[in-house]
Amino acid sequence: MTTTASQEAFLQAFHAERPAVTAEAFGRGRAPDGRSSYEILCDRVADSGRVLDLGCGDGLLLELLARSDGRRLAGVDLSPESLALARRRPALSGARLEEGRAQALPFPDDSFDACVSHMALMLMAEIEQVAAEVARVLSPRGVLACVVGGGAVGGEAYERFVGLLRSTMQKLPPSRHIPALGDRRTRTREGLDDVLGAAGFAPVEWDTFAIDLSGPVEQVWETVSGLYDLGPLDHTTVERLREDFLTEAAELTTPQGIVPCAFTMHLATARLR
Numbered sequence: 406m407t408t409t410a411s412q413e414a415f416l417q418a419f420h421a422e423r424p425a426v427t428a429e430a431f432g433r434g435r436a437p438d439g440r441s442s443y444e445i446l447c448d449r450v451a452d453s454g455r456v457l458d459l460g461c462g463d464g465l466l467l468e469l470l471a472r473s474d475g476r477r478l479a480g481v482d483l484s485p486e487s488l489a490l491a492r493r494r495p496a497l498s499g500a501r502l503e504e505g506r507a508q509a510l511p512f513p514d515d516s517f518d519a520c521v522s523h524m525a526l527m528l529m530a531e532i533e534q535v536a537a538e539v540a541r542v543l544s545p546r547g548v549l550a551c552v553v554g555g556g557a558v559g560g561e562a563y564e565r566f567v568g569l570l571r572s573t574m575q576k577l578p579p580s581r582h583i584p585a586l587g588d589r590r591t592r593t594r595e596g597l598d599d600v601l602g603a604a605g606f607a608p609v610e611w612d613t614f615a616i617d618l619s620g621p622v623e624q625v626w627e628t629v630s631g632l633y634d635l636g637p638l639d640h641t642t643v644e645r646l647r648e649d650f651l652t653e654a655a656e657l658t659t660p661q662g663i664v665p666c667a668f669t670m671h672l673a674t675a676r677l678r
């Protein structure tokens with residue numbers, strides 16, 4: 406199997422088990438202005454009538470986009486299980502939801518005014534091919550807006566969890582490690598400029614914000630344990646990680662029973678020249 410095929414096979418197998426994991430983890434998160442990262446992305450393309458969601462998952466972002474009348478919406482994803490959840494959303498009955506790869510989009514040239522992607526572009530291999538495909542299906546001056554993950558905010562539960570996960574992984578054989586996913590250039594402004602510039606996009610606009618995921622400890626555990634790295638771990642290892650996390654989280658818990666937890670995200674927007 407090629408590297409790309411094994412990455413995509415891993416993603417498909419993971420989402421077959423957890424088809425709505427990202428929306429469950431991040432849908433309740435809030436930026437300082439009170440919006441979720443999905444709402445921020447939706448607002449960014451408020452003026453676009455034909456919108457494609459790349460790596461649409463269970464369709465949460467598409468459902469928000471469908472609140473504007475008269476929009477033509479489409480989503481593409483590798484995961485049939487995630488798409489099945491998207492198809493169950495009544496608001497998406499008119500949307501075109503396709504199982505497919507962002508590297509070979511099943512749409513004609515000039516089909517969309519905007520392409521959005523929430524926490525998915527950063528997982529995609531052969532990113533130059535993805536950028537070329539997005540440019541092909543967008544109309545002239547069309548816009549790509551995507552949210553990509555930054556990292557854990559220091560001193561809070563996400564960072565503590567990542568530390569515990571790292572020391573757990575160091576003790577495990579390579580068979581328990583996930584394949585390296587995506588292209589790191591999608592996680593920085595300069596890297597994304599390289600990739601998108603070559604496909605005909607103007608320089609990206611880049612905003613960074615923290616998403617607050619604080620809550621009761623079990624809720625925060627549900628959020629952090631959605632990371633792909635936990636996919637290949639056996640039940641005993643996950644339980645041990647959970648116990649260790651609960652111990653660390655107890656140190657952080659406020660008198661009101663809230664565990665502080667935050668994650669940084671980047672919103673990148675680029676328009677075709």
Ligand SMILES: C[S@@+](CC[C@H](N)C(=O)[O-])C[C@H]1O[C@@H](n2cnc3c(N)ncnc32)[C@H](O)[C@@H]1O
Nearest residue numbers: 427428460461462482483484506507523524525
């Ligand atoms: C982290 S999930 C995000 C799902 C959704 N956008 C959300 O935020 O709720 C990443 C999604 O991207 C999809 N994906 C990853 N690589 C892809 C590719 N090359 N083509 C299409 N979908 C892809 C995965 O199947 C998965 O559903």
